[in-house]
Amino acid sequence: MTRTDFVVLGAGPAGLGAAYRLSYLGFRVIVLERQAVVGGLAGSFEFAGQRVDYGSHRLHAATPAPILRLLRARLGDELQQRGRRGRIRIRDRWLAFPPGPAAIARSLPPGFLVRAGLSAAVATVRPRRDRNFAEYVTTGLGRVMGEAFYFPYARKIWGVEPDGLSGEQARRRISADTPWKLARRVSARKQGGRFFYYPAGGFGRIPEVLAEAAVEEGADIRLSTEVAGIRFGDSSVTVATSGGDRIKAGQVWSTIPLTSLAELVETVAGDPTPGVAGIEYRAMLLVYLAVPSGRYTPFDAHYFPDRDIAMTRVSEPKNYRDGPDPPDRTVLCAEIPCSPSDDMWSRTDHELGAMVGDALARCGLEHPRPVEVAVRRLRFAYPVYRIGYEESLTPLIAWADRRRNLVTFGRQGLFAHDNTHHTLAMALAAADAVGRDGRLDHVSWEAARRSFDRHVVED
Template identity: 40%
Template sequence: MTDVDTGAGGDVRPRVVVLGAGPAGIAAAHALTKRAAEVEVLERAPVAGGNSTSFQIDGIWCDYGSHRFHPVADPQVIADVKQLLGDDLLLQPRHGRIRLGGRWIHFPLKLQDALLKLPPAFAASLIGDMVLKKFRKKSEGPRSFSSVLYEGLGPTISENFYFPYVKKLWGLDPDQLAVMLAERRVSGSSVGKILGKMMRMIPGLRGETTGRFYYPKKGFGQISQAMVEAAEGQGAVFRFGADIVRIERDGARVTNVVTRKGDKDVRHAADQVFSTIPLTAAVRLMDPPPPPEVVEAARSIRFRGMILVYLILETDQFTEYDAHYFPELSIPISRMSEPKNYSSATEPKGRTILCAELPCDPGEKWWDMTDEELGKHYCAWLGELGLPVTMPVIRCETRRIAHAYPVYDLDYQRHFETVDNWLSSLDGFLSFGRQGLFAHDNTHHAFAMAYAAADSLTAKGGIDRARWAVHRREFESHRVED
C-alpha cells in the first residue's frame, strides 16, 4: 500500500461508495459532496440514522435510548448542525438523577446537591479516598478497568457506581474489562477531577453551555435526516433496503461492492469504499476472504446488545427529569429517559413515554420475552426504585439492538489490531465510525471521524494515508459524554 492510495486519476470526479447510513455514513456523504465527490450510500434499513434515528409512538418523538448532541463537539460539526437545523436545534439544561447510596443525586453532579443529599458516611469515604490517593498501592498484575479506577478514584465511587454500572452494561466483571474502557468512558479519573467538574456547575463559574446539551425539536434523528437531505441536495444518492452480500477485491485493492435486490446482484464500482458497518461484518463480506488469522480475530470481537423498552403512560409527565441512571445490579435496566422532557414538549396531552435501556445479548432470557412481559418487569423495577407507576399503562413497545456497545475485554486489543491492520492495508477501503473502528464514542465523535475521512480523500480519488494517520491519533483523545 502506498502513502497515497491510487484513485480515479485525471479530472474524473472520485466515486465513493459509503457502506451504512448511520451517523458516520451520513456525515461522510455530507462532507464528500462538498469535495465534489460522486457519492452513493448503501443502507440495509429502510431509513437513515442507524441507532441515532427517531420515530414516533402515539405522537411522541422517541430515540433509541438517551441521545444528546454535546456542546464539546468539534466546532465545525456544531456549526454544520446549527446551520442545518436552525431554530429547531434547542439548547437544553441537563436535568437528570442518579442513585448513589440509595438516594437520588442530580446528574450531572452538583456540589451543593452532593453535600446535602449524599449519606454522610458515603461523603466521608469519598473525601477519605481523595486524601489517601497518594498512599494507595498500585495493583499488581495486568492492568484493567478495575485497577485503573481503584488507583484513580478509590473504592467508594468505584464499588458503589462504576463497577456495578459497567458490569450491567457489558456483562463482565470490571477486572475482565480493558484499561481502554476507563480511558474512554470515565472522564473524571480522580475524585479531584470530579469535584472540579462539580465546581464548574456552580452559577457564575460555568460557561454558557456547561450543563447543557443540544437537542432537536423532532427527536435526535432530525439531525441525521437534515444531513441526508443536504447531501442529496448536493447529488449524493442513498439506496435503502440495499443488502450488501460481497465486498470484492483484486489482491490488496477493493474494487466493487455487491448488493442483492430480489434474485439479482447489483455491482457498485468505487474508487474508494468508505465503510461504517461493523468491522466484523466487513471482514465477513470480503471476497476473497481475508487470511485465516484475520477471520479468527474478527470472530473474537464482540458487541453488547440492548433492548429499548418503551412504556406508554396515560399522563402528561412522569417526572420532571430527562434521564435516570441506575447503577445497582438488582435492577437490570441501566438508564431511563422520558423523551418529552428532552425537548420540553407539552404535546400530546395525556401521554408520556418512559424508555428503559436494558443491556442484553441475543440468547439471554430478556431477549426473547414479549413486550407485555418486559413491560410488567419494567413497572416492577420502577416500584423497587421508589418510582411507582400509578397511572394507567396504555401498552409497552420494544426495539432490539444487537450491536449497541463494543465489548472491551482484556483480549480485545490484539484482536482489533489484527483486523484493523489488515483492513488498513487495503487500497480503496477505509473503515471508520463507531462500528467501523470498534469505538465507544458519541454521535459527535462519529461525525468528526466522517469529516476526517472526507478530509483524507485526495482530488484524484485516493486516500492520503499520512493525513488519515494523523486523524486516527486524534480519535484516541475522544471521551464519552453521558
Template identity: 35%
Template sequence: MRKNIHILGAGPAGLALALRLLKRASLDCDISLIEKEPFTGGLCGSFSRSGIRFDYGSHRLHACSDKGILDEIKSYLGDDLLLNKRNGRIYLSGRFVRFPLKPADLLFHLPPSFIAGIIRDTLLKPFRSKKGGVHSYGDALLYSLGKTMCERFYFPYAEKLWGLTPFKISADQAKRRVAGASIGKIMRKICSKNDRKSVFYYPKNGFGQICGSFEKHANELGGRIHVSSDVHSILHSEGHIQSIRFRSLDGKESSVEQNTDFLCSTIPVTSLVRLFQPSLPQSVLDAADKIRFRSLALVYLVLRTDQFTPFDTHYFPEKNLIFSRISEPLNFSQCSDRKGLTGLCVEVPCSLGDSVCHASEGELVSMVLDDMKKAGLSVRCEIEDSFIRILKDAYPLYELDTMRNFKVIDNHLSTFSNLLNFGRQGLLIHDNIHHAIEMANSAGDCITDKCSLDALRWRSFRRRFEEFVVED
C-alpha cells in the same frame, strides 16, 4: 469518467462523510450510501408512535462539541435546535441525586458513609500502589478513585452495561468512558462554573432530526442513498477493492453489483471482514470472531399523563435494577401530536441470546415496571401502549484482548489502497454524535480528489480519535 465512492452505513458517521464529500466542488465522484435498515440515522434516529417522537435511547448534542460541527448543525436545523438545561437524576445508595452533580449534592444528598469513603480514599491515594500493573478497567479505577467510588458506582454500573466484571474489561474503557479519572478531576468537574456543561442541544422533532437534515442535504447535493439494502459481497484483487454487491431487502430488485473506486465503511468491523471475496486470511477472521458487541433492549411505555417526572433522564448504576437509564422524550422537546400523553424509553443492557433477549415483550415490560417500583418510580397512570426494540451491536465490548484482536484486523484492512474503515463500530470507539461527525469530516479530508487515501494524514487523525472521552 466520474468515479464512484460507496459508504456502508447511513448513520451519523456515514451521512456526515457523504455531506463532506458532496460539498467538495473539486471532487468529481458519485457518492452512494448503502443502509441495511429502512431508515437512516442508525442509533441516532427517531420514530413516531402514538403521536410521540421517540429516540433509540437517550441522546443529546453536547454544548461542548466542536464549534464548527455545532455551527453546521445549527445551519441545517435553525430554530428547531433547542438549547435545554440539563435536568437529570442518578439513583445512588437507594436515593435520587441530581445529575450532573453539584457541590450541594455532595454535602446534603449523598449518604454520609459515601462522603466519608471518598475522603478516606482521597487521603490514601498517595499510598496506593500500581504493583502488578494496570491491566483492566478495575485496576485503573481502583488506583485512581479508590474503593468507594468504584464499588458503589463505577463497578456495578460497568458490570450492568457491559455484562463483564470490571477486571475482565480493558483499562482502555476507563480512559474512554470515565471523564473524571481521579477524585480531583471529578471534584473540579462538579465545582466547575462552565455553563456549557450544564446545557445541551436537542432538535425539536427528536434527535433523529439531525441525521434527517444530513440526509435531506445529501439528496439535494446529488447523493444516492439506498435504504433496505444489504451488502453481501466485497470483491477485491491485489489489495484493491473493485466492486460491491448488494441486494434490496424489500424484494423489489435482485442483487446489484457496482464498481467502486473507493469504499468507506461504518458497519461493525466484524461484519465487514466477512464480506470480502475472496475471503480474508483465517487469522483475520479468527480475530473478528473474538470481538464482541453489547446489545440494548429498549422498552417503550406510552403513559396517559402529561408528564411522568420533570427530569429528562434518570441513571441507575445499581445491579439490582434491570435498566441502566430511563428518559422522557417530551422533557427534551415538547413534540407531540396528542395532549395528555407522555412516553418513556427504558434502556436494558443485554447480550444476544441472554434472558433479556429471550423474554417476551410482556415479560420484559413486567420486569421493567417491577424494578421501577423498587426505585420509587411506580407507574400509577394508565399505560396506553408498550413495545420493545432490540439494538444489536450497540456498543463494542472492550475485553482484555479486544484491541489486540482489532489490531490484527486493522493491520490487514490498511493494506487495501482504497478502503477506509471508521466510526464507532468500525474502529471500536465509544463516541457521542459530535465524535462521529468529527471522524467523518476527518475521513473525508483524507480522501483525495483522485479517490486515493492520504494514509499519513489518516494515521494522524486516528491518534486524535484515541483521545475521545464519552460525555454522559
C-alpha cells in the same frame, strides 16, 4: 454495473457525514443502508404519537464548533440548548445527575462521603495503574467510588466483572477520572456537562438533515439495501447488494460493524481474514412505555447503576425538548443492556413492560401503567473491551488497512464507544484526507485516526 467514486456503507451519522462532505467536494457517492430509514443508532421513530430515540440521546456540549455550525445551519432554531435535568439512584437515594456540590452534600450519607474522600485521597498519592477497569478506577478515584458507582455500572453495561475489562474501557468512558477532575466537574455549574443540544423533532433529525444535505450535494442514498458482498481489485472495488445490484467504486468507506465487514469481504489467497472472536458487542433492549399522563416526572433521565434494577437508564423524550408532543401522554424509554443468549432477550413486550413498570415502582416512582408497550432490540449497542481484545482488533484493523481502497470508521467501524459528535468528526476528517484526485492521503488519515484514541465518551 453502476460506477461511482465512493460507496459508503451505512447511513448513520458517520456514513451520512462522509457522504455529505465527499459529495460537497464534487465526488460521486452512493450510500447503502440496510434499514428503511437513515440514522442508525442515532435515528428516531414514532411511537404512541411521539418521536422517540434509540435510548437517551443528546448532542453533547463538547461537540466541536465546525460540527455544531454545520448542524445549526441545517436545523436552525429547531436545535435547542437545554439544561440537563437527570437523577441517579445510589444506595436507595436520588442524587441530581450530573451532581452539583449541594446535591451531593444533601443526598449522600456523611459517613459515605468521608469514606469516599479518604479513599480518593489515598488514590492521589499512589501511582496510577491501568491493567484493568477496576484498577484504573481504584487508583484514580478510590475504591469507595468504584464500589458505589463505577463497578456495578460496568457489570451492567458490559456484562463483565470490572477486573475482566481492559483499562482502556475506563480511560475512554470516564472523563472525570481523578478526584481533581471530578471536583472541577461537580463544582463548575456552567461547565459543558450541564447543558446539551437537542432537536425539537427528536435526535434523529440530526442524521435526517445530514441526509438531506448529502442528497442536495448529489449523493445517492439507497435505503432497504443490504450489502451482500465486497470484492477488492487493484484499483477498484465491487460491492454486491441484497437486491442483486453490483456497484463498481474507486473506494469503499464502511461504517458497518467491523465484524460484519470482515464477513462480507471476499477472501484473497495469501491474506486470510483474521478471526473476530475477541470482538464482542453488548446488545441492548429498549423498552418503550406509553404513559397516559402529560408528564411522568420533570426529569429527562433516571440512571440506575445498581444490579437489582435491570435497566441502566430510563429517559422521557418529551423532557429533552420543547417539541410538538401530545399534551395528554408521554413516553418512557428503558435501556436494558444484555446478551442475545440471556433469557431477557426473548421476553415478550408485555413481560418487559411489566418488569420496567415494577422496577420503577420499587424505586419509589409512580407505577407508569402503560397503555402501550414497544420493544426494540439493538444487537450492536456497545463495544466490550475485555482484557486482551486488542489481540483480535489490531490484526483486523491491519487487515482492513491492507486494502488501500477501504476506509473503516464510525462507532461500529472502529469498534469505539463514541458519541455522535465523535463519529461525525471521524467522517469529516476522513473526507478532509481525500485529495482532489479522489485518493486518500493515508498518512493524514492515520494521524487523524490516532487522535480518535483520545475521544472520551460523554453520558
